[in-house]
Amino acid sequence: MSRHDHDHPHAPITNGDEPAAAMRVRILEELLVEKGAIRREDVRRGIDWLVSRSPADGARLVARAWLDPEFKERLLADARSAALELGLDAGPSPVVVAVENTEAVHHLVVCTLCSCYPRALLGPPPDWYKSITYRSRAVSEPRGVLSEFGLELEDDVELRVLDSTADIRYLVVPRRPAGSETMSEEELATLVTRDSMIGVADPTAPAGIV
């Protein structure tokens, strides 16, 4: 700690409303900029890129996979290459793995250690995804968590929870809903929600479309 024995003509350095983590990040950023390790422009660009991503990108992949079985095979084999076919950049994470929900198998994604998430294809994760409650209960009592999201899985459905603890990012390809048979690729993409690609929901077709 530095000595701090001067009089106090300046305002307190801490901002009373600023959470401790935000203050730590702000001070780290100031130090890194001061030492020339990063530029403020880099930070702004990074944030700008992140918030420009959205679940609409992942939804395009899913809608294409629903309509084109060969594309779905390529998506499940190598999601990064498949995303490139649609002009989508899967982002800086080295490997993105897509997993398919079926009648017999349901996938749920969590990062128990932090908040790993396929941000390039889904945008920033929802706050609940980063909460300690979700991160612990998604692995220990996932059926209870799904139930609270309004998704009741049948007992004979195999529930697979994926804990993305390292360099892999997981994207769920949800089941195509009944009643969507006549919909176009663009219309199908609107059914594919963020939550369904995390695995806490199933897409539903709008009433009356049948």
Add this chain to the structure above:
Amino acid sequence: MRYRRGQRVRVAARRHEGHHRTPGYVKGKIGSVERVHASFTNPETRAYGADGLPKQPLYLVGFAQRDVWPDYRGGSGDRVYVDLFEHWLEDAE
């Protein structure tokens, strides 16, 4: 790559001071290799400014939920999958 798909492995139960990516809830548990991903830089050294080399093989390992949580409520087929680096895995066959 020391392990192949389908092989039974045990997660080392050791403590590790400092950053690591092996969740405590699978330490000491036996599972099976579901996917052999690739090799990645080691987060245990990279977190402290090193280059993370040599790269470590990474696997997706699946565990029966009932083996992980003794009072698990749900189907007997329910599984939890965790990405684990090779130096945390031991033979369990």
